[in-house]
Amino acid sequence: MQQRYVVDVAELHRLTERNYAGLLPLLNQLESQAEMTLYAGENLAFNLRCVNEARYTSDVEIEQLKPNWADYLHAKMTVRLYHDVRMAEIISSQGVTRLAARYQQPNRDMRHQDEKHQVNQFLADWLTLCRKQGHIQPKLSDAVQKFMPYYFK
Numbered sequence: 001m002q003q004r005y006v007v008d009v010a011e012l013h014r015l016t017e018r019n020y021a022g023l024l025p026l027l028n029q030l031e032s033q034a035e036m037t038l039y040a041g042e043n044l045a046f047n048l049r050c051v052n053e054a055r056y057t058s059d060v061e062i063e064q065l066k067p068n069w070a071d072y073l074h075a076k077m078t079v080r081l082y083h084d085v086r087m088a089e090i091i092s093s094q095g096v097t098r099l100a101a102r103y104q105q106p107n108r109d110m111r112h113q114d115e116k117h118q119v120n121q122f123l124a125d126w127l128t129l130c131r132k133q134g135h136i137q138p139k140l141s142d143a144v145q146k147f148m149p150y151y152f153k
Helices: 009-030 115-133
Strands: 035-039 045-053 057-065 076-082 087-093 135-137
Touching: 009 035, 009 045, 009 057, 009 076, 009 087, 009 115, 076 115, 087 115
Parallel strands: none
Antiparallel strands: 035 045, 035 135, 045 057, 057 076, 076 087
16 A cells, blocks of 8 residues: 655755755845846756745746747746745746645646655755856846847847
8 A cells, every 4th residue: 555645844844945045145136137047057048037026025937048949848937935934935837836735646737746845856956056057147238139149148
């Protein structure tokens, strides 16, 4: 008999705290501009923009830039940062909102039992990648961008 999946709340809490700590430096740089582009390797670029800001929360949209790929291959997520408790969690990933902490198996949407933990772990892995080999590119004006090669856009 298969054992029932139990959410490890303490591990999920630690993960969201690490994600907050990793996103905070990016958020500080994002405050000075409306959006920014982060390069994490050759042909791997992400657009970050703050979509909502309140007293205790900020929502940041992270979208992979790759114009010639199909939409479902683009990484796209919205992260909510809770400043009062210093936690960050994904509230939307690939168009899926309201991720449950646990899903029954099998389920109609084919979600993993620990889908919420997996998408937050993806954010932690993405932040590690950005920290190790990423650099931030300031947003250029349209007049300057028209002279840039296509792979810089």
